[in-house]
Amino acid sequence: MTSDRWDVIVVGGGPAGGMAAWTAARVGLRTVLLEEHGEIGLPAHCSGKLSVHAFREFALPTSLARTSLRAATLYAPDGSAATVRRREIDSHVVDRDVFDRWLAEQAQAAGAELILGARARRGTRENGLIAVEADRRGQTLTVRAAVVIDAEGARTLLPETLGLPQRRVLIQGLQYEMDGLRLDAADTPELYFGREWAPGFFAWIMPLGPDSGRVGLCVDPRVTHRPPVYFLERLIAEHPVTSRRVRGARIVRKLVGRIPILGRRPSSYAPGLLVAGDAAGHVKATSGGGIYFSLVAGRLAAEAAGAILGGDAAALPRYEQAWRRRFGRELVFTTALRRTLNALPDPDLSRLIRSLAQNPPLRRTIEEHGDTQYQSRMLRPLLGQALHSWREIALAPPVLRAFVRGLFGIDQEPLPPGLEAEPRTIEVRAETSTHQS
Structure with missing residues (x-):
């Protein structure tokens, strides 16, 4: 029978939550994982692209991968195209329902308890613990712990009720x-x-x-x-x-x-609360990818939870320091790049992609130094190569203008005429399946 008292409550059964529950349970913490849906991984809402960094760092079985990726083709607004191809595999594509279930199974095998169909709606502090109230089968389920790891995903509820507002x-x-x-x-x-x-x-x-x-x-x-x-x-x-x-x-x-x-990235912790994954904005703004960062943050949050339970209150701010050291620069860089891309008019974006297609040395620089997971690593060699070409220097003014527009929040060019008319009422519901992204 489910207890109402735990060492750690993890809310959300995605990559951050699954990894947090697995890590916490492995070190002997009494851990419960709350998942709002009736099945882990459903409904899915992700392309499933996952960097090879994740497979290496977390020793993930390659059987989770449906296919492997080495290249990418970019199609410009004017139809121009450029292909960048790396020698080694850059990423694998997973089915998110399979991947998330695998993580949850590892957590359960390590001793965590999984409660499905439990949607957390409020957290309150009482006697040094956090009580999480969840709706489950028409009733209220209440579980308590000294530490809560919130990994609810993009639409969070708990942080606001525990004094940690989110704006993004x-x-x-x-x-x-x-x-x-x-x-x-x-x-x-x-x-x-x-x-x-x-x-x-x-x-x-x-x-x-x-x-x-x-x-x-x-x-x-x-x-x-x-x-x-x-x-x-x-x-x-x-x-x-x-x-x-x-x-x-x-x-x-x-x-x-x-x-x-985008938006202001809030603190990822409050007394007794650690926020990880999409719930904390651990997402690359350029691509929307965040599985790897979620896995890293989930593990760091669980390690911090163990330290907190051991009496180390400083583990709360150290958690944020730790994830910022690991990938904080990527979040800042990709946010700046996303704002720049959004402010760049389509003709200039087409010129950039044409330039990439027509400049083999520039393309080779990206192929040799590019890393879709750590995109900031490409900046220095890319700038160095671009400065050797008058074509790329000529593109600098529009890119700089776009960067300044993005810096001051003017990060959207107007849409072409006709696309802002009143929309039709169309609804598409996610379909559940055993093969999800």
């Missing part, structure tokens, strides 16, 4: 998992840029195999009132490349979700 921008995403795609290469995701296709972000095809993949996009609701489904259906029907890729393909399922990017 949530972009809205939608993707169709499809069979029968006409892909050029199974190891090469395709990224599509342009305000008429995916305002405030980009669209993609993420391969899952030779003829299957996830076709999706995100849009920034600050830019457009139209729902993601409007832009995705338009991309599939009208984009000169995507429309060819999907011709004759079949939609297997539809995946929806939100990703926290």
Whole structure:
């Protein structure tokens, strides 16, 4: 029978929560993992791209990977394209339901208890503990612990009730998992840029195999009132490349979700509370990716919880210091880059991608130094290479203008005419499945 008193309560069964529960249970902490849905990993709302860094650092079994990625093709708003290919594998693509369930199973095997269908709605402090109230099967479930690790995801409830306000921008995403795609290469995701296709972000095809993949996009609701489904259906029907890729393909399922990017990043801790993963904004603003950072933060949060329970109150601020040392620079860098991209007019973005396609030395620099997980590492060699080319120097003024616009919060160019009309009322619900991203 479920106890109401624990050492650690972990809220949320995604990558951050699963890793936190596993780490805490492994060192003997009495740990309970609350998951709001009836099954771990569902509904899924992620492309599933996970850096090789994660597989190496956490000794993840490669059987979790559906396919491996070495390259990427970028399609500019004007149709220009540039492909960057690395010698080694950069990332794997996982099914998030399988991946999240695997983490939860490791946590349970280590001694954690999993409670499904428990949606946390409030936290209160009482006698040195935090009481978490959750709705479960029409009743209120209350569990108590000295430490709570909040890993609820993009839409958090607990931090606000425990005095830790959250302010960030949530972009809205939608993707169709499809069979029968006409892909050029199974190891090469395709990224599509342009305000008429995916305002405030980009669209993609993420391969899952030779003829299957996830076709999706995100849009920034600050830019457009139209729902993601409007832009995705338009991309599939009208984009000169995507429309060819999907011709004759079949939609297997539809995946929806939100990703926290930009905005002021709040503190990730309060007395007795540690926040990790999407709930803390541990997401790269350029790509929306955050699985690896969530795993790192989940483990660091659990280690801090153990120290707190051992009487080390300084472990709270040390947790934030630790994750900022590990990947804080990437969050700052990708936020600046996202603001710059959002403020860069489509013609200038097309010039950048054409320049990449036409400059082999620049492309080789990216291929040799690029790392989709640690994107800031590419900045210095990229600038050094760009300074050797008058073409790239000529692009500096518009990029600098975009950077300054983004720096002062003017990070959105207007949409093309017609895309800001009143939207149709369209609703797409996530479909549950045993093969999720």
